Amino acid sequence: xxxxxxxxxxxxxxxxxxxxxxxxxxxxxxxxxxxxxxxxxxxxxxxxxxxxxxxxxxxxxxxxxxxxxxxxxxxxxxxxxxxxxxxxxxxxxxxxxxxxxxxxxxxxxxxxxxxxxxxxxxxxxxxxxxxxxxxxxxxxxxxxxxxxxxxxxxxxxxxxxxx
Numbered sequence: 001x002x003x004x005x006x007x008x009x010x011x012x013x014x015x016x017x018x019x020x021x022x023x024x025x026x027x028x029x030x031x032x033x034x035x036x037x038x039x040x041x042x043x044x045x046x047x048x049x050x051x052x053x054x055x056x057x058x059x060x061x062x063x064x065x066x067x068x069x070x071x072x073x074x075x076x077x078x079x080x081x082x083x084x085x086x087x088x089x090x091x092x093x094x095x096x097x098x099x100x101x102x103x104x105x106x107x108x109x110x111x112x113x114x115x116x117x118x119x120x121x122x123x124x125x126x127x128x129x130x131x132x133x134x135x136x137x138x139x140x141x142x143x144x145x146x147x148x149x150x151x152x153x154x155x156x157x158x159x160x161x162x163x
Contacts, residue, residue: 001127007160011086012082013037014035014036014037014159016081017035017046017081018032018034018156020076020079020081021035021048021050021072021075021076024071024074024075025048025050025068025071025072027071028050028067028071029052029067030050030051030053030060030064030068031050031052031072032048032049033046033049033050033051033092033093033097033099033100034049034101034106035047035048035049036047037082037086039114042084042085043053043084043086043087043160044082044084044085044086044087045086045087045088046070046076046082046087046088046089047087047090047091047125048069048072048088048089049090049091049093049094049097049098049137049161050068050089050090050091050092050093051062051092051093051097052136053066059092060091062121065090065091065092066090069090069092071089072090077089079087080083086108090152093114095160095162096160096161096162097126097159098157098159099113099158099159099160102134102135102152102157105118105131105134105139106134106160108131108160109131109132109133109134109154110130110132111130111160111162112128112129112130112131112133112160112161112162112163113128113129113130113131113158113159113161114127114128114158114159114161115127115128115141115150115155115157115158116127116138116155116156116157116158117150117155117156118154118156119154121148121150121154121156124157127143127148127150128140128143128161129141129143129144129148130142132147134151136152137151137152137153138150138151138152139152139158140154
């Protein structure tokens with residue numbers, strides 16, 4: 001039997017994997033930033049992106065990734081949410097990290113971002129500019145000298161966009 005979230009699509013799968021893995025990652029005092037599953041050949045690659053608590057200030061190390069990988073592997077072995085073979089990769093989110101929650105956006109006010117909307121706003125779906133503000137319902141981005149308010153419920157994906 002194929003798990004529900006695999007039948008229903010990649011976004012449902014991503015959300016289910018986030019829900020499944022978040023407690024194990026949090027128990028090790030890391031934040032689960034994002035998960036990504038990509039089909040490759042006869043299997044796939046499950047990428048798990050972690051970060052330290054923002055107040056910690058330290059970078060994620062190889063040993064951190066190894067520890068989280070062991071914990072996540074145990075959860076995945078028990079739940080078996082992905083049919084077939086796949087490779088697990090655990091890493092830091094990198095310089096072009098995904099922004100998914102209001103806290104992520106608040107943390108990176110002043111940084112350059114790339115935002116893609118589900119539906120166009122004023123004829124556009126993609127916005128690149130400096131993140132000027134973040135609240136619970138929307139973010140403000142300076143796009144070519146013009147302040148644009150982007151509601152959270154319209155954001156499909158967002159990333160830091162280092163220069």
